[in-house]
Amino acid sequence: MASVNILDYEILTSQGDLKESVNKIKDDKTKISFRKNIPFYSFEEKITQNQKSIYDALKKLISKIVLKLSDDSKKSTALLVGTSIIDWNLVDAINSCAYEYKKTSYNSHKTSIDTYAKNLSDEFGLNGFTMTINTACTSSANALLEASNLINSGIVDNVIVVGLEIYLPLMSDGFYKMELISNTHAKPFDKNRDGLVLGEAIGAILVGKSDSKWSLLGGFSNCNSATITSVGASGDECVEVIEEALDRLKLTPKDITALKAHATGSISNDEAEMNAISRVFKNGIDFTAMKPYIGHTIGASGVVEIALFMGCIDGGFIPKTLFCDESISKTHMPLTKHKECKEGLFMCNYFGFGGNNISLVIEKKS
């Protein structure tokens, strides 16, 4: 499996931009807020659920990356988005004609959830290949692997991979209805964990073949879960993607320096993931979770958590797992203190709704 290099990355989370987010993690100063009395990691500056607000936020973030590209590079740069947000153009169309009292005169434009990507590609003079992937929690992680394939097949030289998730009451209500939301904090792998906390974030990672200290070595993605909403308690499905990713990269568990777990804080998924970690990494592994810092950013989590994790390594440390006081495993405990680390091979796992699971391996060379 051929690797691609990670050339640039930017994020905006509830804790601020990349630098601010990393610093708040390092200094234990991350903050949680509430939406409708439910814990939620909100942007400091509100992004509302409409096309313009979302587009402007994406444009501002992506421009930080695009402005560093030459005109020639832009023409061979594709744009992939991973998200699970609702298509607001579609909602507008529904509101314009499905309810008699709201009906407006006929007006039609070709739109879809990919319209953000298409318009951004046009505005920044990118090469026009755009795609928006919705595989729930694995959306932008899958987009990263798809980007790697596009580059390694010689179709484009670079890809900007975007993760996008903003506060959506429907999504919050859905998770709440499934009794998956904690009333306090996400406490991944802790015996007293009681659910996840959602968050909003956007992120962008530029991948390509130019030299870089960071690279995406590859990974493995599949859809093979016990049910549509969770993996089985044994962790079999998680083991499968982790081992297949290692196998494809000709790596062994011992080669992995540390692991960024999916670690939602939900009862069943944490149990499955911990079983998988302890089965694959029998001799132990340093592992941690990003969700207690920024929330579960669903479709954006692939890009945003990897970028945040890279930011921490660039800052010289692997972050501890907040709120895990007593591990559900007798043999495996997530990091309880920040650990110094500046380079290595890192596995990033995502196990999500819709049966989609993915394991990626990134590397930072000295």
Added chain:
Amino acid sequence: MKLYIKNFSSYRSDKEEIDIKKTLKQKYKYDTRRQDAFIHLAVYGAKLLSEKVEIKPDDEFYLTSGVGNIDVVQRTNTTVYENNEALKLFDFINLLGNTTSYYVASALGLKSKNIFQISDNFTYINSLISLYASINNSKKDAILCAIDLLSEPPEITKRVFGADEVQKMCSSVNYQKFSLSKKDAIAEIEFDAKIYSLEEIKAQLVYNNHQIETSKTKMFETLASYKVNDALKDGSDLVFIECFEDRYKILKLKSLR
């Protein structure tokens, strides 16, 4: 880029009137509960494909659509915002694009890569490019589903497809199974990532000995996939030119029968 097509399946609502849910239950003994019409249409197409070609658990799967499951967005919007009622659990689950691809994977026994994706202009051709890039690296075979379900009222679909108000619309689902290997293939399909201008596209019209299709009006967004299947059914060659805002993309299909 070139791929070989092992087989295909096709359904179009204006050509054939079928009660899909009933057919899934009675003919295929398929459990349709918790799903909706969009998912049923996708699974129906998958079942048709499985009757024509061997499906292997490690076949990769891509599902694309012009807009996705319009019905579930409308239903949710009506429930929550118009009627002020609580969100229904299975509507929430079905809102996620990959719910549909999960059900298709389950119906086909797939345990492989599974991607639900939409590209704004050329969703079928761009999905072919993604699929090609993926199996070029994995060396697996892959299945592509292209699906559009006409919602009620049809005006919703027309508004988001950029269609004229009087344009007739329909539902359609089309599958192909692709491989990098020519063995047992019924056709080869060529495409590239390039977006052509009108002048460049005119130069492509030298393929006068081929059936040439252009599409400026579409009864559904993934018409290109249907046209490919239509040509496959006849064993004919096809050059398909798709147009969006004066940008063009080309597919070239050559029968191997």
